[in-house]
Amino acid sequence: MDACPHCAAQSISLRAKISADPASPARCPACQGNSYVANxxxxxxxxxxxxxxxxxxxxxxxxxxxxxxxxxxxxxxxxxxxxxxxxELLPIDADTVEKHRRTRQTVTLLAFLLSFFM
Ligand SMILES: [Zn+2]
Known part of the structure; x- marks a missing residue:
């Protein structure tokens, strides 16, 4: 377990840490804070x-x-x-997560539409 960058509780598993990015961050069960690992x-x-x-x-x-x-x-x-x-786990707020999530959805949609022209 790793320490949450918001509340310092040992609550982030290695599996959650490995899969955490700004669009789908690891969530601390203690304080509900989001965190991710830099790309x-x-x-x-x-x-x-x-x-x-x-x-x-x-x-x-x-x-x-x-x-x-x-x-x-x-x-x-x-x-x-x-x-x-x-x-290192970096803290990220919910608004920034939502912005990254929307960007990922837009890029995925564009890639899907582009695949029809390939
Ligand atoms: Zn926490």
Whole structure:
């Protein structure tokens, strides 16, 4: 559990934290406050996963052995959970959440309509 940025209660689960974004934030059961994790966290996790895969692949190529490839999955899992655990939850108010939600709906609708012309 992570601390809510509004009331400091240990009430936000790791699962809620991972799926929280400005349009669908994690909600604290104690104070009903909304919070999310900045988009740069998931971007840095993606970059980290690619770098870990490339590093272990390079080690496997240099040592001419497939054994380093077995370290890819555990190291990626360790990196994934370590990064999400240390990611900071940011508070967000209900009006901003609604604005992000409407923007997401508009973009989704535009993408849907655009798909008819592809
Ligand atoms: Zn709270």
């Amino acid at each position: 740069k966290v998931s971007t840095s996790i993606s970059v980290g996963i690619v770098l870990l895969g490339c590093t272990w692949g390079l080690v496997a190529a240099l040592t001419n052995s497939p054994l380093p490839l077995y370290a890819i999955i555990p190291s990626i899992a360790w990196f994934f959970f370590r990064t999400w655990r240390s990611a």
